[in-house]
Amino acid sequence: MQTSSTRSGYDIDDWDAEDVEAWNDGGSKIARRNLIWSIFAEHVGFSVWSIWSVMVLFMPQNVYHIDAAGKFFLVAVPTLVGAVLRIPYTFATAHFGGRNWTLFSALALLLPTALTLYFMAHPGTSYTTFLIVAGFAGLGGGNFASSMTNINAFYPQRYKGWxxxxxxxxxxxxxxxxxxxxxxxxxxxxxxSPHLVCATYLVLIALAAVGASMFMNNLTNQRSDARSLIDVLAHRDSWLISLLYIGTFGSFIGFGFAFGQVLQINFLAGLAHGGPVTPAMTAQASLHAAQIAFIGPVLGSLSRPLGGWLSDRFGGGKVTLYTFYAMIAAAGCLVAAGEIDDATPGPATGATMGAFIAGFIALFILSGMGNGSVYKMIPSIFEAKSRGMNQLSAPERSAWSLRMSGALIGIAGAIGGLGGVGVNIALRASYLSPAKSATMAFWVFLGFYVLCAAITWVAYVRRPKTAGVLGTETPAVSSAAAVA
Known part of the structure; x- marks a missing residue:
């Protein structure tokens, strides 16, 4: 590993994370430094991506004239835009450099944040304009794909999950x-005062840009192109992993965007008791919702590294399977609470509200773990596949594995993000149904988790008689590579 003098002092040539000697001789410190600032920049990107999940709590219907169904669609728009942007963002770090792209993508977040600050101060703005402004927040969603692809290149196989x-x-x-x-x-x-939220993030965006500029590096030998996107789609695993990621990340980001609003609807119903809704009730419901809504995303985020670590130890397939089993149970809890609540006149009881919150919190934690385990499977799958490519040299096999993994990280991230759109659309449709509750959406989530568990068992855990053992370092994908 050496720093190039031909481009800039931030460029590194001949990076080989699998070179143990070079890794121990300073490579690990370089990777760690890039990881720290990658996390911070991506963190700010996720915050801006989800800014409208917070803004809707500042939008009482009597002032902004947007009902609950309209708000669910409003928060779905940045989810959709962010998911689509993950495809081009996947290739951006290889083309422009990890440092350069992180700096640019951080600065780009100033646009949606400034627009949100301005238009939230003008409640008379048309709904269409709010949809367009929310769409710009999708820029924050693309950051995930470029950040993950970049860090995937910095770390050796043995540490990728963590x-x-x-x-x-x-x-x-x-x-x-x-x-x-x-x-x-x-x-x-x-x-x-929603402008105070936006102002805070203008400062954090500037800090992320400065950090990326001063402390991150470009890997000049990182390669990824549009052809790899086409090549990776030829593998069955790419489609299966993307589907599983809808179940994990789609759930996390969808619930992250919708949980506060769902809580607000339930708290407001309890405060109103079927009577007229006052501004004081709306403010109180917003506060109650905000007091709880952040807990799920916090725990889900903290559980993601745990999912990666467990996958490093026991295999991504097994961890993913048991995660989906638990998600089925948590979704069943939501269904049961919803059915009881729908059958009981009046606002939700304390017991059903408690079960409702507990079910959502459990899904956040489990989807976070599943995010880590599914993403650990990606480099493992292609590393295992590369071993059968005897016509390639060891460096060529490593480069192919890295290129395919980077491409699938972007694709799975994009498709998983679309799952978040599905969550909000399902909740919107459920609240528009005659029951005017989320129970129908809970049934949809339950059914999808059953499908994901079945796919994980068949494709990545069950070992067919014809499957060969590919090595203990990738236990989760030994059968996957054999039957692909």
């Missing part, structure tokens, strides 16, 4: 932190 889990978890927790900022604002000055 490093990718830590990078993603630190980014994911941005969903919770911006909700904490929103809670602080609502608790201190009420639900009429």
């Amino acid at each position: 490093a990718l889990g830590l990078n993603a978890g630190g980014g994911n927790i941005g969903v919770a932190v911006i909700q904490l900022v929103g809670l602080l604002v609502i608790a201190t000055v009420g639900n009429g």
Whole structure:
């Protein structure tokens, strides 16, 4: 590993994370430094991506004239834009350099944050304009793909699960932190000062850009191109992993965007008792929702590195399978609470509300673990596949594995993000149903988790008689590579 003098002092040539001697002789410190600032920049990106999940708590219907269904669609728009942007962002670090792209993508977040600050101060703005402004927040969603692809190149196979889990978890927790900022604002000055949330993030964006500029590096030998996107789609595992990531990350980001609003709806129903809704009730419901909404994303973010670490030790397939089993149970808890609540006239009881909150918190924790375990499977799968490519030299096999892994990280991240759109659309449709509750959406989530568990068992845990043993260092994918 050496620093190039031909481009800039931040460029590194001939980076080989699998070179143990070079890794121990300073490589690990370089990787760690890039990981720290990658986490911070991605963290801010996630916060901006989810800023509208907080803004809707500052938008009483009598002032902004947007109902609950309209708000669910409003928070779905940045989810959709962010998911789509993950595809081009995947290749950006290889083309422009990890440091350069992190700096640019951080500065780009100034646009949606400034727009949100301005238009939230003008409640008479049209709904269409709010949708467009929310769409710009999707820029923060693309940061995940470029950050994960970059860190994947910095770390050796033996540490990828932990490093990718830590990078993603630190980014994911941005969903919770911006909700904490929103809670602080609502608790201190009420639900009429959303500009304070935006102003806070203008400062954090600037700090992320400065940190990336001063402390990150570009890997000049990092390669990824549009062809790898096409090549990786030829593998069955790419589609299966993407589907599983809908179940894990789609759940996390979808619930992260929607949980506060769902809580607000339930608290407001309890305060109103079927009568007219007053501004004081709306403010109180917003505060109650903000006091709880951040807990799920915090725990889900913290559990993501745990999922990666467990996968390093026991295999991504097994950890993912047991995670989906537990998610089925948690979704069943939500369904049961919803059915009881729908059958009981009036607002939710304390017991059903408690079960409702507990079920959501459990899904946050489990989806976070699943995020880590599914992403650990990606480099493991292609590392295992590369061993059968005897026509390639060891460095060529390593480069192929890294290129395919980087491409799939972007694809799975994009498709998983679309799952977050699905969560919000399902909740919107459920609240528009005659029951006017989320129970129908809970049934949809339960059914999808059953499907994901079945796929994980068949493709990555069950060992067919014809499967060969590919090595103990990738236990989760030994059968996957054999049957792909």
